[in-house]
Amino acid sequence: MAKKNTKKINTCAGLYTPKVMETFKNPHNYGKIKNADGIGKVGNIVCGDVMWLYIKVVQNKKKEDFIKDIKFETFGCVAAISTSSIITDLVKGKTIKEALKITKDNVIESLGGLPKIKYHCSVLAVDALVEAVYDYFLKSKKEIPAGLEKKHEIIKKSKDIIEKRYEKWEK
Amino acid sequence: MKKIYLDYAATTPVDKRVLKEMQPYFSEKFGNTMSLHSFGQEAKFALDQSRQVLADLINANPNEIIFTGSATESNNLAFKGLAFNMPKGSRARHIIISSIEHACIMETAKWLSRGFRVTKIPVDKYGMVNPKDVEREIRPDTILVSVMHASNEIGTIQNITEIGKICREKKVYFHTDASQSLGKIPIDVKKMNVDLLTASSHKIYGPKGAGLLYVREGIKLVPLLHGGGQENGLRSSTVNVPAIVGFAKAAEICKKEMAAEGKRLIKLRDKLIRSVLKISNSHLNGHSKNRLPNNANFWFEFVEGESLIMRLDLEGIACSTGSACSSFKLEPSYVLMALGLKPQESHGSLRVSLGRFTTEKEIDQLIKVLPGIVKKIRDISPYKK
Incomplete structure (x- = not known):
């Protein structure tokens, strides 16, 4: 993270790049989509980050599924809100195929970097997208590609682990 | 600003x-x-x-x-x-x-x-x-x-x-x-x-x-x-x-000014507490009477602390939180947990600590911007209230 840049905005956001702060200040595409074709819910409020992604999917002229609209609802820190917003920007208008290629590194790059301790927020954003697409496949009763199924399994597994870890606190 | x-x-x-x-x-x-x-x-x-x-x-x-x-x-x-x-x-x-x-x-x-x-x-x-x-x-x-x-x-x-x-x-x-x-x-x-x-x-x-x-x-x-x-x-x-x-x-x-300063701060602190608690689903942490004259600590349901601090900072107001993120420990505040708050509750805390150079105008400014900030954070969150 370039120190020179962060000075410009003159806030305690020395931790975050100007792009992160700008995105946090004015996040894009937040809110619900009514009758969404897919919803991805990730994170855990106990850990302090919860991200919900809604997608609207339609077919383009080539008969490919593409994400016509995407919105997010996030409870979380600056990084969680910024990664939520940026993934909606990255995904909007892309085909499902293209969207699933987006990695956490793409998210981090698009934000001009993230503090290491906040990398998990970029993972969360990508996971939310995967889950939303997975949900879309389920709802539309389409055959789920093996790669997507695998990603979904991994997300589900880590979710279970976290939930177990925080069980003691929930009581 | x-x-x-x-x-x-x-x-x-x-x-x-x-x-x-x-x-x-x-x-x-x-x-x-x-x-x-x-x-x-x-x-x-x-x-x-x-x-x-x-x-x-x-x-x-x-x-x-x-x-x-x-x-x-x-x-x-x-x-x-x-x-x-x-x-x-x-x-x-x-x-x-x-x-x-x-x-x-x-x-x-x-x-x-x-x-x-x-x-x-x-x-x-x-x-x-x-x-x-x-x-x-x-x-x-x-x-x-x-x-x-x-x-x-x-x-x-x-x-x-x-x-x-x-x-x-x-x-x-x-x-x-x-x-x-x-x-x-x-x-x-x-x-x-x-x-x-x-x-x-x-x-x-x-x-x-x-x-x-x-x-x-x-x-x-x-x-x-x-x-x-x-x-x-x-x-x-x-x-x-x-x-x-x-x-x-x-x-x-401090010795010379303690009595008068304490009274002044308690007045400002209590004005702040009264106003902030008007925000829906907000709570005071700590004791209402056995409390330092300069300390106020709140928690807001469905608000994450770091977001709150950063939005306040963007408005030019510097406060802190006992929450996980701000201290870069991804753990909820053990102090708030000791009070019986759940982890998800202790993520949304705000500590306002007043001092010698705090004016009523400054407190009024915080009172003015805080409800909007809390609302904005809740609007973005899936847990709207």
Whole structure:
């Protein structure tokens, strides 16, 4: 993270790049989509980050599924809100195929970097997208590609682990 | 945009009167307090004077004041100094602390737990330690009880006098960390039955780099730093005279202004609390009465702390949170959890700490922008209320 840049905005956001702060200040595409074709819910409020992604999917002229609209609802820190917003920007208008290629590194790059301790927020954003697409496949009763199924399994597994870890606190 | 600082519990600006008092001790009266010549004696005189002022503030004798580099060092000295002083073969191996102590007590106790047993006393939902709980936990092998005077996070003031009385009766040393309370509320080590007390300069408009440990006469400690034997052999190091002179000046001002300033801050604090609690699903952390004049701590349902702090900062208002993210520990505040808050609840806390330069206008500004910020965060969140 370039120190020179962060000075410009003159806030305690020395931790975050100007792009992160700008995105946090004015996040894009937040809110619900009514009758969404897919919803991805990730994170855990106990850990302090919860991200919900809604997608609207339609077919383009080539008969490919593409994400016509995407919105997010996030409870979380600056990084969680910024990664939520940026993934909606990255995904909007892309085909499902293209969207699933987006990695956490793409998210981090698009934000001009993230503090290491906040990398998990970029993972969360990508996971939310995967889950939303997975949900879309389920709802539309389409055959789920093996790669997507695998990603979904991994997300589900880590979710279970976290939930177990925080069980003691929930009581 | 004029920035508003409401994080006086973290640190305070040096008061101009303090700075002025310190100034000559950098380049003119720069002597080493251990030197025999006039430069040294000049510095020594300033050190002695400062010791007297700080002793006066807490009703101690000057020879009971040990200057250190920070409150953290003082707390370490109290704990380790006492622990290491136990004679070989001694069976005394037990320390009691409250569950809401500052990290430097928590970590010191944790480190000592390799050779000592540490009991953490719970607090009630307002953050109060019940002296009876302390009494119950004291065992024949207990050497030390440490309960902070006032909480850095929630501002709750403990019943130190009562806990001290119990410890005195049971012949157990009693330490209190008064970093947040010194200069804000009266402290009398004799009346409060305190054996060891920690305080800090930078919390009371003095410079950073000076702290003190009050050690009641007759109590033996082992030093952490060995060397030239400064501070009665308890803290070898060339004495930081400018910082200590500043600490003393800061203490002197606090003593003079404490009563009036306390009243002023309580009025502002209570106005803030009244207004903030009008926000839906907002709560006050800590005690409504036994509370530092300058502390307010809230939690908002379905609001994450770091987002809150950053949005306030974008409005030019500096506050803090006990929450996970801000401190870069991804764990919820153990203090708020000790009050019985759930982790998800303790993520949404806001600590506002007022100080000498806080104006009503500044508080009004916070009152004005906070509801909108909370609403914005909730609008983005899936948990709209």
